[in-house]
Structure formats: C-alpha cells, structure tokens
Amino acid sequence: MFTPVARQRLPGEQLKTIRTKADRVTSLTPRRRSRRTVAPPDRRTLDISEMTGVHIDPSRAPVAFGRLAIPELFAQLVEPDAARRLRALASLCDLTHDPERLYQVVSEGFLDQLEVLLKDGDAAVRTRTCELLHLVTSHNIARQALLSSPLLARLSQLLDDPSPLCRTRAHRVMNSLALLPAGAKALQALVPKLMLKLQEEQEEKEEEVQALLLSTLSCCSRLDAAPALSHRGVTLIGRKLSHACSNIRREAAGAMMALSVIVIAMSQVCEAAVLPVLADLLRDQDVDVQANAAGAIMNTVVITTGKHQCLELDVLPVLLELLSQRKPDVEEEQRRKALVLYSLRALTSLAEAPEGRRRLLLQLPLLVGRSEPPEEDADIRRAARTAVNVVTWTP
Amino acid sequence: MSFVSRNQKGTNGTYTFSSRPRPVENRSKYREKQTEKAEKAHSTYGNIMYDRRVIRGNTYAQRFLSTMVQEDLAEMQRQQELRRRAIAQKNKTKEQLRSSTPEAVQGRKHNVVQTELYLEELSYNIELSHIECQTDPLLDRPATPLFIPAKSGKDVATQIEDGELFDFDREVQPLLEVLIGKTIEQSLLEVMEEEELACLRAQQRAFQELRNAELAEVQRLQEQERRHREEKERRIAQQREALRMEKETVEKIAARAYTQQYLADLVPTVFQSLRIHGFFYDPVEKDIETNFFPWLMAEVNSKLEKRNAARQLLDTLIHDVAQKKLPLYTNLETRPEK
Numbered sequence: 001m002f003t004p005v006a007r008q009r010l011p012g013e014q015l016k017t018i019r020t021k022a023d024r025v026t027s028l029t030p031r032r033r034s035r036r037t038v039a040p041p042d043r044r045t046l047d048i049s050e051m052t053g054v055h056i057d058p059s060r061a062p063v064a065f066g067r068l069a070i071p072e073l074f075a076q077l078v079e080p081d082a083a084r085r086l087r088a089l090a091s092l093c094d095l096t097h098d099p100e101r102l103y104q105v106v107s108e109g110f111l112d113q114l115e116v117l118l119k120d121g122d123a124a125v126r127t128r129t130c131e132l133l134h135l136v137t138s139h140n141i142a143r144q145a146l147l148s149s150p151l152l153a154r155l156s157q158l159l160d161d162p163s164p165l166c167r168t169r170a171h172r173v174m175n176s177l178a179l180l181p182a183g184a185k186a187l188q189a190l191v192p193k194l195m196l197k198l199q200e201e202q203e204e205k206e207e208e209v210q211a212l213l214l215s216t217l218s219c220c221s222r223l224d225a226a227p228a229l230s231h232r233g234v235t236l237i238g239r240k241l242s243h244a245c246s247n248i249r250r251e252a253a254g255a256m257m258a259l260s261v262i263v264i265a266m267s268q269v270c271e272a273a274v275l276p277v278l279a280d281l282l283r284d285q286d287v288d289v290q291a292n293a294a295g296a297i298m299n300t301v302v303i304t305t306g307k308h309q310c311l312e313l314d315v316l317p318v319l320l321e322l323l324s325q326r327k328p329d330v331e332e333e334q335r336r337k338a339l340v341l342y343s344l345r346a347l348t349s350l351a352e353a354p355e356g357r358r359r360l361l362l363q364l365p366l367l368v369g370r371s372e373p374p375e376e377d378a379d380i381r382r383a384a385r386t387a388v389n390v391v392t393w394t395p
Numbered sequence: 396m397s398f399v400s401r402n403q404k405g406t407n408g409t410y411t412f413s414s415r416p417r418p419v420e421n422r423s424k425y426r427e428k429q430t431e432k433a434e435k436a437h438s439t440y441g442n443i444m445y446d447r448r449v450i451r452g453n454t455y456a457q458r459f460l461s462t463m464v465q466e467d468l469a470e471m472q473r474q475q476e477l478r479r480r481a482i483a484q485k486n487k488t489k490e491q492l493r494s495s496t497p498e499a500v501q502g503r504k505h506n507v508v509q510t511e512l513y514l515e516e517l518s519y520n521i522e523l524s525h526i527e528c529q530t531d532p533l534l535d536r537p538a539t540p541l542f543i544p545a546k547s548g549k550d551v552a553t554q555i556e557d558g559e560l561f562d563f564d565r566e567v568q569p570l571l572e573v574l575i576g577k578t579i580e581q582s583l584l585e586v587m588e589e590e591e592l593a594c595l596r597a598q599q600r601a602f603q604e605l606r607n608a609e610l611a612e613v614q615r616l617q618e619q620e621r622r623h624r625e626e627k628e629r630r631i632a633q634q635r636e637a638l639r640m641e642k643e644t645v646e647k648i649a650a651r652a653y654t655q656q657y658l659a660d661l662v663p664t665v666f667q668s669l670r671i672h673g674f675f676y677d678p679v680e681k682d683i684e685t686n687f688f689p690w691l692m693a694e695v696n697s698k699l700e701k702r703n704a705a706r707q708l709l710d711t712l713i714h715d716v717a718q719k720k721l722p723l724y725t726n727l728e729t730r731p732e733k
Binding site: 097099222257295299302303304337341344346348349352383386 | 599607610617
C-alpha cells in the first residue's frame with residue numbers, strides 16, 4: 001500500500017489542474033436546476049462529487065435528499081409536460097421499493113394524487129402509475145389505503161384502456177389486491193365486469209392478462225361464488241380449461257374449483273360436460289394443473305350426478321395412480337401434497353356410491369398405506385383414514 | 396410618502412434645512428392645459444437621471460445645456476456664430492473694463508520690454524534638432540529570459556515520511572465497513588422482504604389447500620347428511636303411509652261388523668213399529684171403527700142428551716118451585732114459634 005507523498009514544486013512547474021467534464025456540471029438539487037453554475041476554469045481544488053463523475057439517468061428525475069424526496073417528486077407530478085411526469089414516476093417507482101418511503105407515501109396521503117394521473121392522456125404515464133400501484137400493494141398499509149380510496153373505481157376503468165401494457169399492469173394490481181380477503185370483498189362488485197372481460201379476451205391472445213383475470217376471479221369466488229356463477233361462470237371458465245398455456249389452465253382449474261363449492265355450480269358443471277375436460281387435465285404435465293383439476297373434481301363429485309359421471313369417465317384409476325406415485329424429492333412431495341389431498345377427498349366422495357365402493361374395496365391396501373405413519377404429513381394421513389372409513393362402511 | 400422638509404432655526408440661531416429624499420415627478424415636455432392639470436390624478440415618478448435639471452456625465456467641458464437633439468446644420472452654424480460673437484463681445488467688454496496703462500505722451504511710443512534679471516530671447520521659432528534611430532532589421536530578438544523574481548523570505552522544505560500522515564489500511568477500515576455494511580444490510584433487507592413475502596404466499600397456499608380439502612370434506616359430509624336425511628324422511632313417510640293404510644283397513648272392518656250387527660235387528664223392528672203404528676189393519680174392523688161406532692156413539696150421546704136435558708128441566712122446575720115455597724115455609728117456621 002502506498003502513502004501519498006507531497007512532492008515539492010520544482011522551479012518552473014505549475015500545478016496542473018485536472019479539468020474534467022464534471023467541472024461543467026452542477027450539483028443535482030432540483031431547486032438550482034434552472035441556473036447552471038459553471039465551475040471557474042482555474043479552480044485549484046475539486047469537490048469529491050465532481051471527482052467521482054456524475055451519473056445522470058436521463059429517464060429518471062433527480063431525487064431530493066431525505067424526507068423531501070417523496071413530496072418533491074409528487075409535486076412534479078402535476079406539471080403539464082408529460083415527459084417530466086414520466087421521469088418523476090420512474091424515480092418514484094425506484095424509491096418505493098424501500099418500505100420507509102412507502103410508508104411515507106401512504107401516511108402523508110399522496111396516493112390520492114395518483115388518481116389524477118390514472119386519467120392522464122399519455123399511455124406511458126398511466127402504465128407507470130399502474131406499476132407504481134403494483135409496487136405499493138406489496139405492503140399491507142398501502143393495500144388498506146388503496147381499498148378505501150376512490151382509486152379502485154379508476155382502476156376498473158383502466159381495464160378498458162386502449163394500451164395493452166396498461167391493461168396488463170392494471171390487472172396485476174387487481175390480482176395482488178384480490179389476494180387479500182378484504183380486497184376480494186371489495187372487488188366483488190367488479191366480478192360482472194371481469195366476467196365480461198373474460199368473454200372478450202377470447203378474441204385476443206393476451207395470455208398474461210387471461211391468467212391474471214382468472215386468478216382474480218378465483219380469489220373473489222373463494223369468498224363468494226354467486227356473482228361469478230350468475231354470469232355464466234361455468235361455461236366461460238370451462239372453455240379456458242383446454243387452453244394451450246399451462247398458466248391459464250392452472251388458473252382456470254383453480255377458478256373452477258372455487259366455483260364448484262356451491263351446489264348449483266356442481267350441477268352446472270355436470271351438465272356442461274366439463275368433467276371430461278377436467279379428467280383430461282388430471283393427466284397434464286404440470287403438477288399445479290393436476291392439483292387444481294383434482295380439486296375441481298373433488299368438489300363436483302359430492303353430488304350424485306357427479307359421482308355417476310366420474311365413474312363412467314373412469315376417473316378412478318387415474319386418481320389411484322396419482323395417489324400411488326411417490327416422488328423421492330422432498331420438495332416435489334411438498335408440491336404434490338395438494339394433489340394427493342384432493343385425490344383422497346375425491347376418492348372419499350366416490351366411495352359413497354356403491355359402484356365406487358366396490359371398486360375401492362379392491363384397492364384398500366393403497367389407501368391404508370397412505371394413512372399409516374410412514375406418511376409424514378398429518379393432513380394426508382387424516383384424509384386417508386377418512387377415506388378408509390368411508391370405503392369400509394356398511395349400513 | 397410624506398414630504399418632510401424641515402427648516403429650523405438651530406439652537407444658536409443657525410438655519411438648517413433637511414428633507415427626506417423624495418422622488419421627482421415626471422414633467423411632461425409640453426405645458427398642459429389648466430383643466431388637464433387639475434385632473435392629473437396619478438403622477439408618475441421618473442428617474443432622476445433623466446430629469447432635465449440634472450447634469451449627466453462629464454461636466455468638465457460643459458459650457459451650455461445640451462438639450463438640443465435634432466438641429467439643422469445651418470442652424471448649428473448660426474448658433475456657433477452667435478456664441479462666438481457673444482464671447483468676443485464679452486472679451487471686449489472685459490478689456491474695456493480692465494484698467495490699462497495710460498496712452499503714450501505725444502512724441503513717445505510705448506514699447507514692450509523685458510524687465511527680468513536674465514533676458515530671454517522670445518521668438519516663435521522653436522529650436523528643433525533631428526535625431527534618427529533605426530533597429531537593425533536582421534537581428535533576432537533574443538528570447539525573453541525567464542522572469543525569476545528575486546528571492547525573498549526564508550526557504551523551508553518539508554517531506555512526508557512513511558507513516559507520518561496516515562495509515563491507509565487502518566483509515567480505510569471504517570469507511571469500508573460502513574459502505575459494505577450498509578450495502579449488505581440493504582440487500583439483506585430486500586432479500587428478507589422477498590423471503591417474507593414468499594413465506595406468506597407459501598403459507599397462504601398451504602392454508603388454501605387445506606381449506607379446499609376440508610371444504611370438500613364438509614361438502615361431502617353435508618351431501619351425505621342430506622342424502623341420509625332425505626332417505627330417512629322418505630322411509631318415515633312410507634312407514635307413516637303404511638300405518639295409515641292399516642288403520643284405515645281396521646276401521647273399515649270394524650265399521651262393517653258393527654253395521655252388520657246393527658242392521659240385523661232392523662227388519663223385525665221395522666215391522667214391529669209399523670204394526671204398532673197400525674199400518675197393518677183389518678179393513679172390516681177399521682170400517683166398523685171408523686164409520687159405525689161414531690154414529691152409534693153419536694146416537695147414544697144424543698139420546699142421553701135428551702134425557703139429560705129433560706132431567707135438567709125437571710130439576711129447574713123443582714128448584715123454582717122450591718124457591719118460591721121457601722119464604723112461605725120460613726114464614727111458617729117463625730109463626731109457630733110465636
């Protein structure tokens with residue numbers, strides 16, 4: 001390691017001043033932005049900030065220091081120039097990753113100002129605002145604030161936005177809101193509109209939007225499935241079950257599962273011939289799709305028609321096969337837990353039909369095997385025991 | 396704006412004047428009519444430098460007010476002439492006023508003479524002397540020597556040895572710690588947050604799975620319950636129906652038996668009652684009863700009536716007689732007593 005040594009000035013030598021581009025640039029407080037102070041060319045000393053060079057990102061507005069950052073940026077959001085607003089929004093998006101800033105945003109009530117921006121004429125501004133809202137929903141206080149503000153109505157209008165990116169972002173925000181029970185309750189009013197969107201989306205090929213839409217619908221339907229049902233939910237979602245993208249299949253199966261908790265839905269599912277599609281999905285590649293399909297079946301076979309249809313479709317062997325598979329990897333087992341659980345419940349319901357019982361009596365060892373201690377998971381054991389009980393029940 | 400100007404007689408009788416500085420009002424170039432002047436409401440204040448009374452700039456060569464801007468050339472010449480004449484006149488008058496030496500006596504002439512100690516030759520010819528100089532055209536200009544100012548002051552030298560100033564390794568330690576620490580802390584925070592979120596999601600998922608499974612179970616049990624209940628109700632209804640039928644049958648049988656028993660006695664009773672009421676009768680007997688006997692009885696009755704009537708008559712007759720004879724007999728009864 002060297003230590004700096006001051007060299008005596010030789011006669012005739014002058015101190016050379018290092019002039020960089022930094023000399024010509026100002027310090028970055030927005031207040032002084034209008035007046036550029038140029039460093040005099042014969043300065044003998046340099047500031048640290050000038051030595052390190054200035055990294056200006058042209059797509060981001062400069063950020064003030066400390067607690068003034070957020071208010072300053074929000075003040076810039078009302079400027080008439082759209083480019084400036086975009087830059088301010090970009091900086092805001094960066095800042096809100098920090099929970100402290102986010103708290104500041106929410107507690108000082110800046111969220112309502114975003115409402116004006118959502119009506120903005122420029123599509124890029126709207127998209128950025130949606131992104132900001134999405135970042136904001138990762139925290140609980142922000143979610144609560146969002147739910148109680150009029151932003152929700154504005155967001156629902158954005159679902160019809162001409163720009164596809166904006167629509168995607170708005171859907172993302174809705175989705176992250178719907179994961180909260182209070183959010184799902186607030187979004188109940190929007191379910192008819194979402195069903196309409198689902199119908200429309202069949203013409204477009206927006207996969208992410210469809211997946212998000214279905215996910216939101218399933219969250220809302222878990223709370224109360226009636227609105228979705230009354231708007232022909234079963235038919236619309238049933239059509240999505242055979243989509244090419246596995247995300248959409250998974251979400252559609254999940255939505256179907258959430259819907260089929262109501263008895264009316266069960267009968268609708270049986271009538272609409274959705275069960276064969278679900279049975280096909282049981283043989284899908286993706287574990288989640290299989291799990292959701294098994295869940296939907298498990299809900300539907302509670303009624304007698306469902307039972308008979310499933311037995312006709314020969315779903316029993318498939319379910320048993322799913323049950324007998326054991327993956328060596330613990331992680332995989334965890335992921336398959338849902339699948340196993342749902343299959344067991346489906347088998348329990350099927351065992352109530354005499355035909356099912358007869359067939360399952362032959363397969364009893366398999367079920368007993370799942371209910372014994374070699375099985376780690378207590379829930380699976382319990383479910384298996386119930387299944388065994390039902391199968392061996394005699395009047 | 397108060398126009399404060401104070402003229403005071405000082406304590407020792409001196410006169411003082413002081414006023415607050417006040418801006419000068421703008422005066423229009425041309426005189427205004429009296430009416431307009433009176434109506435002037437707002438007077439604008441002008442820059443004092445642009446006031447006609449203030450002299451701007453160099454006053455050394457100022458001999459007249461230079462307010463004329465555009466002038467004709469002739470006009471200017473004329474004015475210059477006027478000025479010259481005025482000056483000449485002034486000089487003349489000055490000369491006239493100045494006291495001079497009296498005129499020379501007749502036959503003598505005044506002469507100008509120098510009276511100083513050292514006489515000077517006064518002439519208008521200036522002595523000149525010519526001196527020429529020319530640089531050598533082919534000589535190079537030598538380089539200017541470096542100007543080294545003369546040394547003044549004391550020479551002092553210094554040298555920073557190893558380890559005198561600071562030890563970089565030691566000094567940089569806290570800086571590095573802070574920098575790296577903060578960065579890692581921030582990144583840890585972010586990672587933990589994401590982990591937390593992922594954890595929450597996983598928990599939510601697990602909960603949802605369990606919930607769904609349990610919900611299915613609940614539905615199944617509910618359905619089972621419903622089926623059982625319906626079955627039970629159906630059976631109970633059936634049973635009740637059967638019971639009801641049975642009861643009905645029993646009642647029917649009982650009713651039948653009773654009716655039979657009741658009706659067995661019916662026919663003789665009917666005949667009996669009819670007989671009692673006289674529906675079966677002997678016609679001769681009836682005829683005798685209905686026709687003969689009433690006539691017989693009526694005849695008998697009338698006969699008896701007659702007899703009765705006769706007897707009654709007799710009775711009345713007897714009674715009447717007895718009545719009439721009563722007073723006689725009473726009289727008889729009383730007379731004998733006397």
